[in-house]
Amino acid sequence: MSDRLIIFDTTLRDGEQSPGASMTRDEKVRIAKALERLRVDVIEAGFPIASPGDFEAVQAVAEAVRESTVCGLARAKDADIDRAAEALRPAARARIHTFIATSPIHMREKLRLEPDEVVAHAVRAVRRARRYTDDVEFSPEDAGRSEPDFLCRILEAVIAAGATTVNIPDTVGYALPDQFGALIAELMARVPNADKAVWSVHCHNDLGLAVANSLAAVLAGARQVECTINGLGERAGNAALEEVVMAVRTRQDRFPCDTGIDTRQIVPCSRLVASITGFPVQPNKAVVGANAFAHESGIHQDGVLKKRETYEIMRAEDVGWSANRIVLGKHSGRNAFRTRLRELGIEFDSEEALNEAFARFKELADKKHEIYDEDLQALVSETAVVTGQERLRLVYLRVCSETGETPEATVTVAVDGEERTATARGDGPVDASFRAIESIVASGTELLLYSVNSITTGTDAQGEVTVRLRKNGRVVNGQGADTDIVIASAKSYINALNRILQGEPKTHPQAGDV
Numbered sequence: 001m002s003d004r005l006i007i008f009d010t011t012l013r014d015g016e017q018s019p020g021a022s023m024t025r026d027e028k029v030r031i032a033k034a035l036e037r038l039r040v041d042v043i044e045a046g047f048p049i050a051s052p053g054d055f056e057a058v059q060a061v062a063e064a065v066r067e068s069t070v071c072g073l074a075r076a077k078d079a080d081i082d083r084a085a086e087a088l089r090p091a092a093r094a095r096i097h098t099f100i101a102t103s104p105i106h107m108r109e110k111l112r113l114e115p116d117e118v119v120a121h122a123v124r125a126v127r128r129a130r131r132y133t134d135d136v137e138f139s140p141e142d143a144g145r146s147e148p149d150f151l152c153r154i155l156e157a158v159i160a161a162g163a164t165t166v167n168i169p170d171t172v173g174y175a176l177p178d179q180f181g182a183l184i185a186e187l188m189a190r191v192p193n194a195d196k197a198v199w200s201v202h203c204h205n206d207l208g209l210a211v212a213n214s215l216a217a218v219l220a221g222a223r224q225v226e227c228t229i230n231g232l233g234e235r236a237g238n239a240a241l242e243e244v245v246m247a248v249r250t251r252q253d254r255f256p257c258d259t260g261i262d263t264r265q266i267v268p269c270s271r272l273v274a275s276i277t278g279f280p281v282q283p284n285k286a287v288v289g290a291n292a293f294a295h296e297s298g299i300h301q302d303g304v305l306k307k308r309e310t311y312e313i314m315r316a317e318d319v320g321w322s323a324n325r326i327v328l329g330k331h332s333g334r335n336a337f338r339t340r341l342r343e344l345g346i347e348f349d350s351e352e353a354l355n356e357a358f359a360r361f362k363e364l365a366d367k368k369h370e371i372y373d374e375d376l377q378a379l380v381s382e383t384a385v386v387t388g389q390e391r392l393r394l395v396y397l398r399v400c401s402e403t404g405e406t407p408e409a410t411v412t413v414a415v416d417g418e419e420r421t422a423t424a425r426g427d428g429p430v431d432a433s434f435r436a437i438e439s440i441v442a443s444g445t446e447l448l449l450y451s452v453n454s455i456t457t458g459t460d461a462q463g464e465v466t467v468r469l470r471k472n473g474r475v476v477n478g479q480g481a482d483t484d485i486v487i488a489s490a491k492s493y494i495n496a497l498n499r500i501l502q503g504e505p506k507t508h509p510q511a512g513d514v
């Protein structure tokens with residue numbers, strides 16, 4: 001039995017059957033070129049009889065692709081096969097894939113044909129396809145619900161007629177892994193000329209088992225898997241190519257075969273398909289989801305930082321990510337926090353300074369979903385100014401802002417530990433807050449600059465405010481960051497006042513002291 005697992009990609013055919021995923025000819029060519037770079041063995045480019053547009057798309061893919069085999073789908077009908085052959089004429093390697101349903105319900109209710117007639121159509125179609133190419137695939141549609149005896153009969157007949165690949169589809173995603181694996185093993189054992197064809201599977205994901213069923217079939221002897229990028233496909237989709245490929249590669253201890261896929265092309269290809277079809281990839285999707293190689297929990301981050309394999313069974317780089325990601329959030333721990341800051345060039349003088357910054361980080365993480373590098377820089381620069389030197393500390397701030405009313409702010413500032421409160425009105429909530437602080441501290445400073453910067457995105461973004469104050473020719477900057485922009489402003493103002501007070505004798509500032 002071959003140790004090569006053939007990857008047959010049907011993103012452009014079954015994937016396109018997802019409602020809303022139709023692709024233009026040029027889009028199909030772009031995806032086909034990406035699939036060729038991925039080194040898939042066979043690209044099913046479309047169903048040429050379906051429409052003039054799909055005919056042209058298959059033809060354009062057949063012209064553009066040189067390395068992979070290009071395949072067109074055809075019902076067991078002369079016209080379909082002739083049309084597929086015509087579309088595939090420019091291909092370096094062409095395959096015609098013909099199919100007819102074999103389950104009792106499909107034969108009786110849909111085709112309205114007797115089983116003998118179905119066998120006759122199948123044999124005729126394979127023979128006709130062989131006139132055009134020696135690479136012919138046959139699928140007994142809805143094999144997952146077909147009688148094994150009938151499958152043996154029709155498969156023997158189509159192989160004798162010249163089918164070089166026989167593909168067993170679980171068209172409605174009904175199979176269970178052990179049962180599907182056993183079906184493949186049974187068919188391969190019972191069909192007398194089984195060794196004259198490659199055995200393939202095509203699984204749908206209605207019960208979320210498409211990949212599991214495909215892998216069970218490979219373990220039972222199948223050597224071609226039909227799959228799609230991102231698991232796109234009719235209804236709940238097909239087996240996801242990236243999952244099949246990486247499962248086989250990662251578990252070489254269990255699989256007696258491997259694919260020829262260049263796995264580093266997986267993520268670029270996934271992104272291309274998502275952007276062309278407009279079907280986004282869910283973040284927790286295996287292999288290609290944004291979180292597939294991201295760690296937010298402290299215990300996991302600590303483990304990964306010590307030894308990547310503690311929580312990763314594949315390397316992000318091997319599937320085309322630039323690296324794995326340590327995401328800082330409310331579940332993160334000190335190791336990840338310190339490591340990220342070190343990468344940003346920020347070191348702590350002492351364990352105490354680290355702990356203080358870490359405590360502030362946890363407070364922020366409770367307010368924000370994700371902490372970005374800019375959040376950390378703002379948070380640490382705030383910490384550095386405050387450490388050991390702060391004489392003024394913002395304790396409380398309440399702002400009342402209403403249409404048609406002058407905003408009013410009430411502020412409590414701890415001055416060398418003694419709390420003082422003042423209320424003031426202003427042109428806006430920030431102006432009112434500054435006036436209230438001024439009436440407590442009476443700094444006599446001149447405000448040179450006020451600037452607000454949204455340092456992260458989203459409505460829960462951190463705002464960083466910078467103020468520049470001048471007193472007696474001395475100019476200082478102050479920064480404050482918070483998800484509430486008025487609080488960030490008050491913090492920045494007090495931060496600047498603290499810098500002005502730094503190094504001055506420690507007397508309680510009174511109005512006009514600073």
Ligand SMILES: CC(=O)SCCNC(=O)CCNC(=O)[C@H](O)C(C)(C)COP(=O)(O)OP(=O)(O)OC[C@H]1O[C@@H](n2cnc3c(N)ncnc32)[C@H](O)[C@@H]1OP(=O)(O)O
Binds near residue numbers: 051075101112234
């Ligand atoms: C499991 C799968 O994914 S199969 C592929 C599914 N993909 C598609 O159907 C997309 C492309 N399809 C199409 O564009 C159209 O359905 C066409 C062009 C193929 C056919 O269109 P129409 O001629 O209008 O037929 P319609 O779609 O209404 O019905 C399908 C006909 O094909 C017959 N048929 C279905 N499968 C097969 C088959 N494998 N071999 C032969 N005949 C078949 C049906 O019995 C029905 O025949 P009837 O019209 O005599 O009752």
Ligand SMILES: CC(C)C(=O)C(=O)O
Binds near residue numbers: 099139142170171202
């Ligand atoms: C055409 C066949 C292989 C198919 O897509 C299916 O049965 O799901």
Ligand SMILES: [Mg+2]
Binds near residue numbers: 014171204
């Ligand atoms: Mg299908």
